[in-house]
Amino acid sequence: MGQISAASECITVTVDREGVDIPKSVFLHLFEQSFKKYSAPYRDAIDKGRISLSELQKLAHKAEIPWCLFFAPEELVNEQVRHKAQELRKGVPRRDSISVGTRGSVDVSEVDLIVMDLMRKQAKLREYGGKAPDNKILGLLQKQSALSTEDQAQLLADKLDFSYPQFQQCKDAGAALDYFISRLAAQNVLVSQGVEDQFMPQSTRDIGCSGVTIRDKCYPYIYLTRGRHDDHQEVPRRKIFTLALLTVLIAQKQFSVVEWNDGNPESFEIESEGVLAYGIAAAFLMPRDRLNPGNLETLEGVREAAKHFQVTPSALVVRCARSQLMPWDRATDFLDQLRREFQSAPKSENRGRHKPENAIAKFANHEFVRRMFDALDAGKLSESEFRLVVTHNKLVKRQLLDLRKAVE
Known part of the structure:
Protein backbone atom coordinates (compact mmCIF):
# COMPACT_ATOMS: atom_id res chain seq x y z
CA MET A 1 0.00 0.00 0.00
CA GLY A 2 2.78 2.39 0.90
CA GLN A 3 4.52 1.81 -2.46
CA ILE A 4 1.29 2.39 -4.40
CA SER A 5 0.64 5.62 -2.50
CA ALA A 6 4.18 6.85 -3.07
CA ALA A 7 3.98 6.09 -6.78
CA SER A 8 0.67 7.94 -7.13
CA GLU A 9 2.28 10.99 -5.55
CA CYS A 10 5.07 11.18 -8.15
CA ILE A 11 5.48 12.27 -11.74
CA THR A 12 8.03 10.23 -13.70
CA VAL A 13 10.30 12.28 -15.94
CA THR A 14 11.59 10.05 -18.74
CA VAL A 15 14.73 10.20 -20.88
CA ASP A 16 14.68 7.46 -23.52
CA ARG A 17 13.59 4.45 -21.47
CA GLU A 18 14.91 5.64 -18.15
CA GLY A 19 12.81 7.56 -15.65
CA VAL A 20 13.29 9.78 -12.59
CA ASP A 21 10.49 10.38 -10.11
CA ILE A 22 9.79 13.90 -8.87
CA PRO A 23 7.17 14.76 -6.22
CA LYS A 24 3.78 15.42 -7.80
CA SER A 25 3.33 18.25 -5.30
CA VAL A 26 6.40 20.02 -6.78
CA PHE A 27 5.06 19.59 -10.31
CA LEU A 28 1.64 20.99 -9.34
CA HIS A 29 3.05 23.82 -7.24
CA LEU A 30 5.37 25.13 -9.94
CA PHE A 31 2.65 25.21 -12.58
CA GLU A 32 0.00 26.51 -10.17
CA GLN A 33 0.63 30.15 -11.10
CA SER A 34 1.04 29.58 -14.83
CA PHE A 35 -1.48 29.70 -17.67
CA LYS A 36 0.14 26.47 -18.93
CA LYS A 37 -1.76 24.58 -16.23
CA TYR A 38 -4.64 24.58 -18.71
CA SER A 39 -2.55 23.04 -21.52
CA ALA A 40 -2.96 19.50 -22.82
CA PRO A 41 0.68 18.39 -22.07
CA TYR A 42 0.27 19.45 -18.44
CA ARG A 43 -3.05 17.62 -18.05
CA ASP A 44 -1.64 14.54 -19.78
CA ALA A 45 1.29 14.44 -17.36
CA ILE A 46 -1.09 14.57 -14.41
CA ASP A 47 -3.37 11.88 -15.86
CA LYS A 48 -0.58 9.51 -16.92
CA GLY A 49 1.87 10.27 -14.10
CA ARG A 50 4.75 10.72 -16.54
CA ILE A 51 6.28 13.25 -18.94
CA SER A 52 9.40 13.23 -21.09
CA LEU A 53 12.27 15.52 -20.11
CA SER A 54 12.09 17.32 -23.46
CA GLU A 55 8.35 17.94 -23.03
CA LEU A 56 8.90 19.13 -19.46
CA GLN A 57 11.62 21.55 -20.61
CA LYS A 58 9.39 22.89 -23.38
CA LEU A 59 6.46 23.31 -21.00
CA ALA A 60 8.64 24.95 -18.35
CA HIS A 61 10.09 27.42 -20.88
CA LYS A 62 6.61 28.49 -22.00
CA ALA A 63 5.57 28.91 -18.36
CA GLU A 64 8.75 30.89 -17.54
CA ILE A 65 9.85 28.29 -14.95
CA PRO A 66 13.54 27.24 -14.71
CA TRP A 67 13.22 23.53 -15.52
CA CYS A 68 15.91 22.53 -13.02
CA LEU A 69 13.55 23.61 -10.21
CA PHE A 70 11.51 20.46 -10.83
CA PHE A 71 14.44 18.47 -9.44
CA ALA A 72 15.17 20.79 -6.48
CA PRO A 73 14.29 20.06 -2.83
CA GLU A 74 10.61 20.77 -2.13
CA GLU A 75 11.47 23.36 0.54
CA LEU A 76 13.43 25.40 -2.03
CA VAL A 77 10.59 25.10 -4.55
CA ASN A 78 8.04 26.31 -2.01
CA GLU A 79 10.21 29.30 -1.14
CA GLN A 80 10.72 30.20 -4.81
CA VAL A 81 7.00 29.97 -5.53
CA ARG A 82 6.13 32.02 -2.45
CA HIS A 83 8.60 34.75 -3.40
CA LYS A 84 7.39 34.86 -6.99
CA ALA A 85 3.75 35.07 -5.93
CA GLN A 86 4.55 37.84 -3.46
CA GLU A 87 6.27 39.89 -6.16
CA LEU A 88 3.60 39.33 -8.78
CA ARG A 89 0.66 40.02 -6.50
CA LYS A 90 1.87 43.15 -4.82
CA GLY A 91 -0.01 45.22 -7.39
CA VAL A 92 -3.45 44.14 -6.19
CA PRO A 93 -4.80 43.69 -2.61
CA ARG A 94 -5.34 40.00 -1.91
CA ARG A 95 -8.51 40.35 0.14
CA ASP A 96 -9.91 43.65 -1.03
CA SER A 97 -12.76 44.18 -3.44
CA ILE A 98 -15.18 46.97 -4.25
CA SER A 99 -18.77 46.01 -4.91
CA VAL A 100 -20.90 48.81 -6.33
CA GLY A 101 -24.61 48.22 -6.77
CA LEU A 125 7.19 47.63 -20.57
CA ARG A 126 9.56 48.91 -17.91
CA GLU A 127 12.34 46.74 -19.34
CA TYR A 128 11.85 47.36 -23.05
CA GLY A 129 9.44 50.27 -23.42
CA GLY A 130 11.90 53.03 -22.61
CA LYS A 131 12.07 55.16 -19.48
CA ALA A 345 -34.94 39.01 -22.97
CA PRO A 346 -33.66 35.78 -24.57
CA LYS A 347 -30.26 34.72 -23.32
CA SER A 348 -27.60 34.18 -25.94
CA GLU A 349 -24.22 32.49 -25.87
CA ASN A 350 -23.24 34.00 -29.23
CA ARG A 351 -20.50 36.51 -28.52
CA GLY A 352 -18.75 36.40 -31.86
CA ARG A 353 -15.25 35.16 -32.51
CA HIS A 354 -12.06 37.15 -32.93
CA LYS A 355 -9.30 36.37 -35.37
CA PRO A 356 -6.30 35.13 -33.34
CA GLU A 357 -4.26 38.30 -33.97
CA ASN A 358 -7.18 40.54 -32.95
CA ALA A 359 -7.85 38.55 -29.80
CA ILE A 360 -4.19 38.74 -28.76
CA ALA A 361 -4.07 42.50 -29.43
CA LYS A 362 -7.32 43.10 -27.53
CA PHE A 363 -6.20 41.20 -24.45
CA ALA A 364 -2.62 42.49 -24.33
CA ASN A 365 -3.57 46.05 -25.42
CA HIS A 366 -2.67 47.50 -28.81
CA GLU A 367 -0.18 49.99 -27.38
CA PHE A 368 1.62 47.25 -25.43
CA VAL A 369 1.90 45.12 -28.58
CA ARG A 370 3.21 48.08 -30.60
CA ARG A 371 5.90 48.79 -28.02
CA MET A 372 6.96 45.15 -27.93
CA PHE A 373 7.22 45.19 -31.73
CA ASP A 374 9.46 48.27 -31.37
CA ALA A 375 11.65 46.31 -28.94
CA LEU A 376 11.69 43.33 -31.32
CA ASP A 377 12.68 45.55 -34.27
CA ALA A 378 15.41 47.20 -32.19
CA GLY A 379 16.90 43.81 -31.31
CA LYS A 380 16.14 44.20 -27.60
CA LEU A 381 13.70 41.30 -27.62
CA SER A 382 14.09 37.95 -29.36
CA GLU A 383 11.29 36.61 -31.51
CA SER A 384 10.77 33.60 -29.22
CA GLU A 385 10.52 35.86 -26.17
CA PHE A 386 8.13 38.15 -28.06
CA ARG A 387 5.83 35.26 -28.89
CA LEU A 388 5.94 34.08 -25.28
CA VAL A 389 5.38 37.49 -23.64
CA VAL A 390 2.87 38.91 -26.11
CA THR A 391 1.01 35.92 -27.53
CA HIS A 392 1.48 33.13 -24.94
CA ASN A 393 2.83 31.23 -27.95
CA LYS A 394 -0.66 31.20 -29.44
CA LEU A 395 0.66 32.59 -32.73
CA VAL A 396 3.28 30.96 -34.95
CA LYS A 397 6.01 32.97 -36.66
CA ARG A 398 4.08 33.57 -39.90
CA GLN A 399 1.14 35.08 -37.93
CA LEU A 400 3.25 37.87 -36.43
CA LEU A 401 2.76 39.95 -39.58
CA ASP A 402 -1.02 39.68 -39.07
CA LEU A 403 -0.58 40.83 -35.48
CA ARG A 404 1.58 43.76 -36.58
CA LYS A 405 -1.11 44.84 -39.04
CA ALA A 406 -3.81 44.47 -36.37
CA VAL A 407 -2.18 47.11 -34.14
CA GLU A 408 -1.09 49.58 -36.83
Whole structure:
Protein backbone atom coordinates (compact mmCIF):
# COMPACT_ATOMS: atom_id res chain seq x y z
CA MET A 1 0.00 0.00 0.00
CA GLY A 2 2.78 2.39 0.90
CA GLN A 3 4.52 1.81 -2.46
CA ILE A 4 1.29 2.39 -4.40
CA SER A 5 0.64 5.62 -2.50
CA ALA A 6 4.18 6.85 -3.07
CA ALA A 7 3.98 6.09 -6.78
CA SER A 8 0.67 7.94 -7.13
CA GLU A 9 2.28 10.99 -5.55
CA CYS A 10 5.07 11.18 -8.15
CA ILE A 11 5.48 12.27 -11.74
CA THR A 12 8.03 10.23 -13.70
CA VAL A 13 10.30 12.28 -15.94
CA THR A 14 11.59 10.05 -18.74
CA VAL A 15 14.73 10.20 -20.88
CA ASP A 16 14.68 7.46 -23.52
CA ARG A 17 13.59 4.45 -21.47
CA GLU A 18 14.91 5.64 -18.15
CA GLY A 19 12.81 7.56 -15.65
CA VAL A 20 13.29 9.78 -12.59
CA ASP A 21 10.49 10.38 -10.11
CA ILE A 22 9.79 13.90 -8.87
CA PRO A 23 7.17 14.76 -6.22
CA LYS A 24 3.78 15.42 -7.80
CA SER A 25 3.33 18.25 -5.30
CA VAL A 26 6.40 20.02 -6.78
CA PHE A 27 5.06 19.59 -10.31
CA LEU A 28 1.64 20.99 -9.34
CA HIS A 29 3.05 23.82 -7.24
CA LEU A 30 5.37 25.13 -9.94
CA PHE A 31 2.65 25.21 -12.58
CA GLU A 32 0.00 26.51 -10.17
CA GLN A 33 0.63 30.15 -11.10
CA SER A 34 1.04 29.58 -14.83
CA PHE A 35 -1.48 29.70 -17.67
CA LYS A 36 0.14 26.47 -18.93
CA LYS A 37 -1.76 24.58 -16.23
CA TYR A 38 -4.64 24.58 -18.71
CA SER A 39 -2.55 23.04 -21.52
CA ALA A 40 -2.96 19.50 -22.82
CA PRO A 41 0.68 18.39 -22.07
CA TYR A 42 0.27 19.45 -18.44
CA ARG A 43 -3.05 17.62 -18.05
CA ASP A 44 -1.64 14.54 -19.78
CA ALA A 45 1.29 14.44 -17.36
CA ILE A 46 -1.09 14.57 -14.41
CA ASP A 47 -3.37 11.88 -15.86
CA LYS A 48 -0.58 9.51 -16.92
CA GLY A 49 1.87 10.27 -14.10
CA ARG A 50 4.75 10.72 -16.54
CA ILE A 51 6.28 13.25 -18.94
CA SER A 52 9.40 13.23 -21.09
CA LEU A 53 12.27 15.52 -20.11
CA SER A 54 12.09 17.32 -23.46
CA GLU A 55 8.35 17.94 -23.03
CA LEU A 56 8.90 19.13 -19.46
CA GLN A 57 11.62 21.55 -20.61
CA LYS A 58 9.39 22.89 -23.38
CA LEU A 59 6.46 23.31 -21.00
CA ALA A 60 8.64 24.95 -18.35
CA HIS A 61 10.09 27.42 -20.88
CA LYS A 62 6.61 28.49 -22.00
CA ALA A 63 5.57 28.91 -18.36
CA GLU A 64 8.75 30.89 -17.54
CA ILE A 65 9.85 28.29 -14.95
CA PRO A 66 13.54 27.24 -14.71
CA TRP A 67 13.22 23.53 -15.52
CA CYS A 68 15.91 22.53 -13.02
CA LEU A 69 13.55 23.61 -10.21
CA PHE A 70 11.51 20.46 -10.83
CA PHE A 71 14.44 18.47 -9.44
CA ALA A 72 15.17 20.79 -6.48
CA PRO A 73 14.29 20.06 -2.83
CA GLU A 74 10.61 20.77 -2.13
CA GLU A 75 11.47 23.36 0.54
CA LEU A 76 13.43 25.40 -2.03
CA VAL A 77 10.59 25.10 -4.55
CA ASN A 78 8.04 26.31 -2.01
CA GLU A 79 10.21 29.30 -1.14
CA GLN A 80 10.72 30.20 -4.81
CA VAL A 81 7.00 29.97 -5.53
CA ARG A 82 6.13 32.02 -2.45
CA HIS A 83 8.60 34.75 -3.40
CA LYS A 84 7.39 34.86 -6.99
CA ALA A 85 3.75 35.07 -5.93
CA GLN A 86 4.55 37.84 -3.46
CA GLU A 87 6.27 39.89 -6.16
CA LEU A 88 3.60 39.33 -8.78
CA ARG A 89 0.66 40.02 -6.50
CA LYS A 90 1.87 43.15 -4.82
CA GLY A 91 -0.01 45.22 -7.39
CA VAL A 92 -3.45 44.14 -6.19
CA PRO A 93 -4.80 43.69 -2.61
CA ARG A 94 -5.34 40.00 -1.91
CA ARG A 95 -8.51 40.35 0.14
CA ASP A 96 -9.91 43.65 -1.03
CA SER A 97 -12.76 44.18 -3.44
CA ILE A 98 -15.18 46.97 -4.25
CA SER A 99 -18.77 46.01 -4.91
CA VAL A 100 -20.90 48.81 -6.33
CA GLY A 101 -24.61 48.22 -6.77
CA THR A 102 -24.47 44.55 -5.83
CA ARG A 103 -24.69 42.68 -2.53
CA GLY A 104 -22.10 40.12 -3.53
CA SER A 105 -18.34 40.30 -3.26
CA VAL A 106 -15.49 39.20 -5.46
CA ASP A 107 -11.83 38.45 -4.88
CA VAL A 108 -8.68 38.72 -6.95
CA SER A 109 -8.31 34.93 -6.84
CA GLU A 110 -11.02 34.79 -9.52
CA VAL A 111 -8.60 36.40 -11.96
CA ASP A 112 -5.26 35.38 -10.46
CA LEU A 113 -3.53 34.28 -13.64
CA ILE A 114 -4.83 37.24 -15.62
CA VAL A 115 -3.53 39.68 -13.01
CA MET A 116 -0.14 37.98 -12.89
CA ASP A 117 0.14 37.95 -16.67
CA LEU A 118 -0.65 41.67 -16.90
CA MET A 119 1.93 42.37 -14.20
CA ARG A 120 4.49 40.52 -16.32
CA LYS A 121 3.53 42.78 -19.19
CA GLN A 122 4.08 45.83 -16.96
CA ALA A 123 7.55 44.50 -16.15
CA LYS A 124 8.31 44.06 -19.86
CA LEU A 125 7.19 47.63 -20.57
CA ARG A 126 9.56 48.91 -17.91
CA GLU A 127 12.34 46.74 -19.34
CA TYR A 128 11.85 47.36 -23.05
CA GLY A 129 9.44 50.27 -23.42
CA GLY A 130 11.90 53.03 -22.61
CA LYS A 131 12.07 55.16 -19.48
CA ALA A 132 8.64 56.59 -18.70
CA PRO A 133 7.79 59.29 -16.16
CA ASP A 134 5.49 58.55 -13.26
CA ASN A 135 1.94 58.21 -14.53
CA LYS A 136 -0.04 61.47 -14.55
CA ILE A 137 -3.44 59.80 -14.10
CA LEU A 138 -2.32 57.78 -11.08
CA GLY A 139 -3.17 59.77 -7.96
CA LEU A 140 -4.80 62.60 -9.90
CA LEU A 141 -7.91 62.34 -7.70
CA GLN A 142 -8.02 62.17 -3.92
CA LYS A 143 -10.59 60.07 -2.08
CA GLN A 144 -10.91 62.92 0.42
CA SER A 145 -11.06 65.86 -1.96
CA ALA A 146 -12.35 69.40 -1.53
CA LEU A 147 -13.40 69.34 -5.17
CA SER A 148 -16.98 68.47 -6.08
CA THR A 149 -17.77 65.27 -7.95
CA GLU A 150 -18.36 67.30 -11.10
CA ASP A 151 -15.03 69.12 -10.79
CA GLN A 152 -13.12 65.87 -10.23
CA ALA A 153 -14.75 64.38 -13.32
CA GLN A 154 -13.78 67.43 -15.38
CA LEU A 155 -10.21 67.29 -14.05
CA LEU A 156 -9.94 63.69 -15.20
CA ALA A 157 -11.42 64.51 -18.62
CA ASP A 158 -8.98 67.39 -19.08
CA LYS A 159 -5.97 65.25 -18.16
CA LEU A 160 -7.07 62.58 -20.65
CA ASP A 161 -7.72 65.20 -23.33
CA PHE A 162 -11.14 63.55 -23.63
CA SER A 163 -13.30 65.13 -26.37
CA TYR A 164 -17.00 64.74 -25.57
CA PRO A 165 -18.13 65.66 -29.10
CA GLN A 166 -15.76 63.10 -30.61
CA PHE A 167 -16.78 60.44 -28.07
CA GLN A 168 -20.51 60.99 -28.42
CA GLN A 169 -20.37 61.12 -32.22
CA CYS A 170 -18.70 57.71 -32.54
CA LYS A 171 -20.62 55.52 -34.98
CA ASP A 172 -21.49 53.00 -32.27
CA ALA A 173 -20.71 52.07 -28.68
CA GLY A 174 -17.88 49.77 -29.74
CA ALA A 175 -16.13 52.65 -31.47
CA ALA A 176 -16.75 54.85 -28.41
CA LEU A 177 -15.14 52.21 -26.19
CA ASP A 178 -12.11 52.10 -28.51
CA TYR A 179 -11.84 55.91 -28.36
CA PHE A 180 -11.90 55.84 -24.54
CA ILE A 181 -9.22 53.13 -24.47
CA SER A 182 -7.04 55.13 -26.86
CA ARG A 183 -7.20 58.22 -24.62
CA LEU A 184 -6.08 56.11 -21.66
CA ALA A 185 -3.24 54.52 -23.66
CA ALA A 186 -2.00 58.01 -24.57
CA GLN A 187 -1.43 58.52 -20.82
CA ASN A 188 0.18 55.06 -20.32
CA VAL A 189 -2.93 53.57 -18.69
CA LEU A 190 -3.37 50.30 -20.58
CA VAL A 191 -6.65 48.42 -20.90
CA SER A 192 -6.78 44.66 -21.33
CA GLN A 193 -10.10 43.26 -22.55
CA GLY A 194 -11.39 39.76 -22.03
CA VAL A 195 -11.58 37.57 -25.16
CA GLU A 196 -12.19 33.90 -25.90
CA ASP A 197 -10.72 31.54 -23.32
CA GLN A 198 -8.20 29.97 -25.69
CA PHE A 199 -6.37 33.31 -25.93
CA MET A 200 -6.49 34.05 -22.19
CA PRO A 201 -4.11 33.00 -19.40
CA GLN A 202 -7.02 31.24 -17.65
CA SER A 203 -10.58 30.16 -18.20
CA THR A 204 -13.01 33.03 -17.55
CA ARG A 205 -16.31 31.18 -17.78
CA ASP A 206 -17.05 31.45 -14.05
CA ILE A 207 -15.57 34.91 -13.42
CA GLY A 208 -18.15 37.22 -11.86
CA CYS A 209 -16.18 40.45 -11.56
CA SER A 210 -16.51 43.47 -13.84
CA GLY A 211 -12.83 44.38 -13.87
CA VAL A 212 -9.55 44.85 -12.01
CA THR A 213 -7.13 47.74 -11.54
CA ILE A 214 -3.45 46.78 -11.28
CA ARG A 215 -0.78 48.93 -9.66
CA ASP A 216 2.27 50.33 -11.43
CA LYS A 217 3.74 53.82 -11.07
CA CYS A 218 4.37 54.11 -14.84
CA TYR A 219 2.04 51.65 -16.56
CA PRO A 220 -1.09 50.87 -14.50
CA TYR A 221 -3.26 48.27 -16.18
CA ILE A 222 -7.03 47.86 -16.24
CA TYR A 223 -8.54 44.46 -16.96
CA LEU A 224 -12.04 44.75 -18.36
CA THR A 225 -13.88 41.45 -18.18
CA ARG A 226 -15.70 39.91 -21.08
CA GLY A 227 -18.68 39.32 -18.80
CA ARG A 228 -20.45 36.27 -17.50
CA HIS A 229 -21.78 33.85 -20.06
CA ASP A 230 -25.32 34.35 -18.73
CA ASP A 231 -25.00 38.16 -18.52
CA HIS A 232 -25.59 39.98 -21.77
CA GLN A 233 -25.59 43.30 -19.93
CA GLU A 234 -21.82 43.24 -20.46
CA VAL A 235 -22.23 44.93 -23.83
CA PRO A 236 -20.15 47.89 -25.07
CA ARG A 237 -22.23 50.61 -23.35
CA ARG A 238 -22.08 48.80 -20.02
CA LYS A 239 -18.36 48.21 -20.56
CA ILE A 240 -17.89 51.93 -21.17
CA PHE A 241 -19.27 52.75 -17.74
CA THR A 242 -17.29 49.94 -16.15
CA LEU A 243 -14.14 51.35 -17.77
CA ALA A 244 -14.97 54.85 -16.48
CA LEU A 245 -15.37 53.45 -12.96
CA LEU A 246 -12.05 51.58 -13.16
CA THR A 247 -10.36 54.71 -14.54
CA VAL A 248 -11.56 56.70 -11.52
CA LEU A 249 -10.11 54.01 -9.24
CA ILE A 250 -6.74 54.28 -11.01
CA ALA A 251 -6.90 58.06 -10.54
CA GLN A 252 -7.62 57.49 -6.83
CA LYS A 253 -4.80 54.94 -6.50
CA GLN A 254 -7.28 52.20 -5.68
CA PHE A 255 -6.19 48.75 -6.86
CA SER A 256 -8.85 46.14 -6.54
CA VAL A 257 -11.39 43.81 -8.09
CA VAL A 258 -14.69 45.50 -8.91
CA GLU A 259 -18.19 44.20 -9.39
CA TRP A 260 -21.10 46.51 -10.01
CA ASN A 261 -24.69 46.47 -11.25
CA ASP A 262 -26.12 49.58 -12.86
CA GLY A 263 -29.74 48.72 -12.13
CA ASN A 264 -30.02 48.72 -8.33
CA PRO A 265 -31.13 52.16 -7.08
CA GLU A 266 -30.95 51.28 -3.37
CA SER A 267 -27.18 50.87 -3.58
CA PHE A 268 -26.67 54.42 -4.77
CA GLU A 269 -28.52 55.97 -1.85
CA ILE A 270 -25.68 54.91 0.45
CA GLU A 271 -22.64 57.16 0.61
CA SER A 272 -19.48 55.06 0.51
CA GLU A 273 -16.09 54.99 -1.18
CA GLY A 274 -17.45 52.76 -3.91
CA VAL A 275 -20.39 55.06 -4.55
CA LEU A 276 -18.06 58.10 -4.60
CA ALA A 277 -16.07 56.48 -7.40
CA TYR A 278 -19.32 55.62 -9.16
CA GLY A 279 -20.48 59.23 -8.88
CA ILE A 280 -17.29 60.59 -10.45
CA ALA A 281 -17.51 58.01 -13.26
CA ALA A 282 -21.13 58.99 -13.91
CA ALA A 283 -20.24 62.70 -13.97
CA PHE A 284 -17.33 61.95 -16.31
CA LEU A 285 -19.55 60.23 -18.90
CA MET A 286 -22.67 62.33 -18.29
CA PRO A 287 -21.64 65.89 -17.36
CA ARG A 288 -24.47 67.67 -15.59
CA ASP A 289 -24.45 70.62 -17.99
CA ARG A 290 -25.09 68.23 -20.88
CA LEU A 291 -28.13 66.56 -19.29
CA ASN A 292 -31.56 67.76 -20.45
CA PRO A 293 -34.26 66.81 -17.90
CA GLY A 294 -36.97 67.66 -20.44
CA ASN A 295 -35.93 64.70 -22.57
CA LEU A 296 -36.02 62.24 -19.68
CA GLU A 297 -39.69 62.16 -18.76
CA THR A 298 -40.37 58.95 -20.67
CA LEU A 299 -38.46 55.69 -20.84
CA GLU A 300 -38.13 56.11 -24.59
CA GLY A 301 -36.54 59.52 -24.02
CA VAL A 302 -34.13 57.92 -21.55
CA ARG A 303 -33.15 55.28 -24.10
CA GLU A 304 -32.41 57.89 -26.75
CA ALA A 305 -30.39 60.04 -24.34
CA ALA A 306 -28.45 56.98 -23.15
CA LYS A 307 -27.36 56.26 -26.74
CA HIS A 308 -26.09 59.85 -26.98
CA PHE A 309 -23.99 59.46 -23.81
CA GLN A 310 -22.85 55.94 -24.78
CA VAL A 311 -24.18 54.46 -21.51
CA THR A 312 -26.96 52.06 -20.55
CA PRO A 313 -30.42 53.50 -19.80
CA SER A 314 -30.07 52.28 -16.20
CA ALA A 315 -26.84 54.21 -15.68
CA LEU A 316 -28.45 57.37 -17.03
CA VAL A 317 -31.50 56.98 -14.78
CA VAL A 318 -29.38 56.59 -11.65
CA ARG A 319 -27.18 59.53 -12.65
CA CYS A 320 -30.23 61.79 -13.11
CA ALA A 321 -31.81 60.65 -9.85
CA ARG A 322 -28.64 61.26 -7.85
CA SER A 323 -28.28 64.67 -9.53
CA GLN A 324 -31.88 65.50 -8.53
CA LEU A 325 -32.85 65.86 -12.17
CA MET A 326 -35.37 63.02 -11.89
CA PRO A 327 -37.61 62.12 -8.94
CA TRP A 328 -36.71 58.84 -7.26
CA ASP A 329 -40.17 57.36 -7.74
CA ARG A 330 -39.87 57.81 -11.52
CA ALA A 331 -36.28 56.54 -11.48
CA THR A 332 -37.29 53.44 -9.52
CA ASP A 333 -40.18 52.78 -11.90
CA PHE A 334 -37.90 53.11 -14.92
CA LEU A 335 -35.29 50.81 -13.39
CA ASP A 336 -37.96 48.21 -12.58
CA GLN A 337 -39.18 48.30 -16.20
CA LEU A 338 -35.63 48.00 -17.54
CA ARG A 339 -34.91 45.11 -15.18
CA ARG A 340 -38.04 43.24 -16.28
CA GLU A 341 -37.07 43.75 -19.92
CA PHE A 342 -33.62 42.36 -19.23
CA GLN A 343 -34.95 39.33 -17.36
CA SER A 344 -37.41 38.48 -20.13
CA ALA A 345 -34.94 39.01 -22.97
CA PRO A 346 -33.66 35.78 -24.57
CA LYS A 347 -30.26 34.72 -23.32
CA SER A 348 -27.60 34.18 -25.94
CA GLU A 349 -24.22 32.49 -25.87
CA ASN A 350 -23.24 34.00 -29.23
CA ARG A 351 -20.50 36.51 -28.52
CA GLY A 352 -18.75 36.40 -31.86
CA ARG A 353 -15.25 35.16 -32.51
CA HIS A 354 -12.06 37.15 -32.93
CA LYS A 355 -9.30 36.37 -35.37
CA PRO A 356 -6.30 35.13 -33.34
CA GLU A 357 -4.26 38.30 -33.97
CA ASN A 358 -7.18 40.54 -32.95
CA ALA A 359 -7.85 38.55 -29.80
CA ILE A 360 -4.19 38.74 -28.76
CA ALA A 361 -4.07 42.50 -29.43
CA LYS A 362 -7.32 43.10 -27.53
CA PHE A 363 -6.20 41.20 -24.45
CA ALA A 364 -2.62 42.49 -24.33
CA ASN A 365 -3.57 46.05 -25.42
CA HIS A 366 -2.67 47.50 -28.81
CA GLU A 367 -0.18 49.99 -27.38
CA PHE A 368 1.62 47.25 -25.43
CA VAL A 369 1.90 45.12 -28.58
CA ARG A 370 3.21 48.08 -30.60
CA ARG A 371 5.90 48.79 -28.02
CA MET A 372 6.96 45.15 -27.93
CA PHE A 373 7.22 45.19 -31.73
CA ASP A 374 9.46 48.27 -31.37
CA ALA A 375 11.65 46.31 -28.94
CA LEU A 376 11.69 43.33 -31.32
CA ASP A 377 12.68 45.55 -34.27
CA ALA A 378 15.41 47.20 -32.19
CA GLY A 379 16.90 43.81 -31.31
CA LYS A 380 16.14 44.20 -27.60
CA LEU A 381 13.70 41.30 -27.62
CA SER A 382 14.09 37.95 -29.36
CA GLU A 383 11.29 36.61 -31.51
CA SER A 384 10.77 33.60 -29.22
CA GLU A 385 10.52 35.86 -26.17
CA PHE A 386 8.13 38.15 -28.06
CA ARG A 387 5.83 35.26 -28.89
CA LEU A 388 5.94 34.08 -25.28
CA VAL A 389 5.38 37.49 -23.64
CA VAL A 390 2.87 38.91 -26.11
CA THR A 391 1.01 35.92 -27.53
CA HIS A 392 1.48 33.13 -24.94
CA ASN A 393 2.83 31.23 -27.95
CA LYS A 394 -0.66 31.20 -29.44
CA LEU A 395 0.66 32.59 -32.73
CA VAL A 396 3.28 30.96 -34.95
CA LYS A 397 6.01 32.97 -36.66
CA ARG A 398 4.08 33.57 -39.90
CA GLN A 399 1.14 35.08 -37.93
CA LEU A 400 3.25 37.87 -36.43
CA LEU A 401 2.76 39.95 -39.58
CA ASP A 402 -1.02 39.68 -39.07
CA LEU A 403 -0.58 40.83 -35.48
CA ARG A 404 1.58 43.76 -36.58
CA LYS A 405 -1.11 44.84 -39.04
CA ALA A 406 -3.81 44.47 -36.37
CA VAL A 407 -2.18 47.11 -34.14
CA GLU A 408 -1.09 49.58 -36.83
